[in-house]
Amino acid sequence: MLDLGSVSIGAATLRFLKNATCALLIAVPAIVIESAPLSAQTVEAPMPPGPKPDPNAPSVPREDQIINLLDREPEPLFSDAKLPLVPTHSTMTGFSDGLDQGALYLMAKLTQDSPPLDDGLVWRIYSETTNANGRLELVATANGGDAEFRLDPGAYLVHTAFGYAQSTNRVVIGKEVQSKMLTLNAGGIKFGAAMKDGNGIDRQQVTFDVYGMTFDERGERNKIVGDVKPGSILRLSADTYHVVSRYGDVNAVIRADIQVLPGKLTEATILHKAADITLKLVNERGGEAIANTTWSVLSAGGHVVVEATGAFPDFVLASGEYEALARNNGRTYQHTFEVVPGEDREVEVVTSVSELAAQEAVVNN
Structure with missing residues (x-):
């Protein structure tokens, strides 16, 4: 069906x-997240010491634009943002201050027209060259919203994660201050x-x-x-x-x-479209369940759907017709039943031939 x-x-x-x-x-x-980011868990993040990049600054598309899988106009993935004031020093831990380093400010948006995300981001900076083990070296990390890094001149890979949305971009650092805006799409x-x-x-x-x-x-x-x-x-x-x-x-x-x-x-x-079914092997309708019973549930086509052992096996089954086979004390008993969506119930398999015949007669009528 x-x-x-x-x-x-x-x-x-x-x-x-x-x-x-x-x-x-x-x-x-x-109206869902029209002009607001998706909700995120609050994570403390280090803040830059000076003013942040202008989130309304126009994005400059790079040569290799993002491949859009939803037939929309391509958007720049990693673009420059204007920095109105250069800070004189960094508050980020794990980095030494000095004139020989460059400053990198990073921000991210869900879309080109949405405001910058202020929470839920994970930034990772990797060196572009591999170490002795053949792996990229993790240089720095930051959590939260925007992030600031002080880096030695060279090429780096910037990995950004927002939940399961991820992006990796390459950036070249000199001795100047750079500000980048990432469009996560x-x-x-x-x-x-x-x-x-x-x-x-x-x-x-x-x-x-x-x-x-x-x-x-x-x-x-x-x-x-x-x-x-x-x-x-x-x-x-x-x-x-x-x-x-x-x-x-x-x-x-x-x-x-x-x-x-x-x-x-x-x-x-x-x-x-399913229901929770509990199977019972009983000597008569409404009787006590018989323990040490082995069960097989077959589909209408005769294929085994599920097997179990016990007095009260419980399964969620898709709607349809099934046959229950109960094996106990060297004998096998069977009963055909139907699963109706949303109707959780017990299905009794009766050992008495007369009781079973009466039960099936009621069902057929």
């Missing part, structure tokens, strides 16, 4: 097919989960994995982050991502491609 889901982005609506597990709704609110996803019929869902059993869209030589996608819980917000570079949502540990799985727009927070709610 295929379900038809809908994706709403602004005023445009795209409709696309989903698998039998659930449907997906993606919505980008009209990033946004975010906020994940949610619900039942398609509106019933509640155990959010603790729902997870999200985020993958890139390309495949490696083994035909596998690159996992960016896994085991994300509902309500979480991920900061990501503007791009399209492959998202896999799991409800439970068996077969309630949905896959969908979600687009992250620069400076926007995309809200993605997974609408699952």
Whole structure:
């Protein structure tokens, strides 16, 4: 059975097919992070001793512009910013003052038109040449918003991270003061989960994995982050991502491609079609569960979906028809049941032939 889901982005609506597990709704609110950065955890960061670069200064595009994956006009990634006043000394720890060093001020924006980020950034400065171990040497780091570094003349690689949105740029330092503005071209996803019929869902059993869209030589996608819980917000570079949502540990799985727009927070709610099923082997309907029972749950096509041992095995199963096989004391008992989305229940497998026949008659009627 295929379900038809809908994706709403602004005023445009795209409709696309989903698998039998659930449907997906993606919505980008009209006003989300229009002129404000994504929320971030507060991290103390060293402040430059003098005035900061002018965030409204025009950006000068570099020769190799960023590749835009959302059919938007290219934006400069790393550009110069005007510095109205040069500080006389640095307050950054771990750097020696002196006339033989250059000063580097760094700021970052989500988009070219958004204000500078004042929190949540991680700056790392690497030397361009490798050390004796063949690795780039980490020269300095800073957390928070803008950052100031005093560096010896030479070429460096500046790595910037805002959540899972990252960028690496090359800068050449002399004995002068430089100020750079980085355009991250990033946004975010906020994940949610619900039942398609509106019933509640155990959010603790729902997870999200985020993958890139390309495949490696083994035909596998690159996992960016896994085991994300509902309500979480991920900061990501503007791009399209492959998202896999799991409800439970068996077969309630949905896959969908979600687009992250620069400076926007995309809200993605997974609408699952599944239920929590508990199996019991009993001598009669409503009786006590029989211990030391081995279970197999088969799909309508006869394939093993999940196996377990115990008196009360519990699974989240995708909607559909299944057959439960219970093995106890050398005997096998079976019972066919249906999983209805959102209807968590116990399924009894009766050892008595007469009781089982009566139970199946009630179900058929």
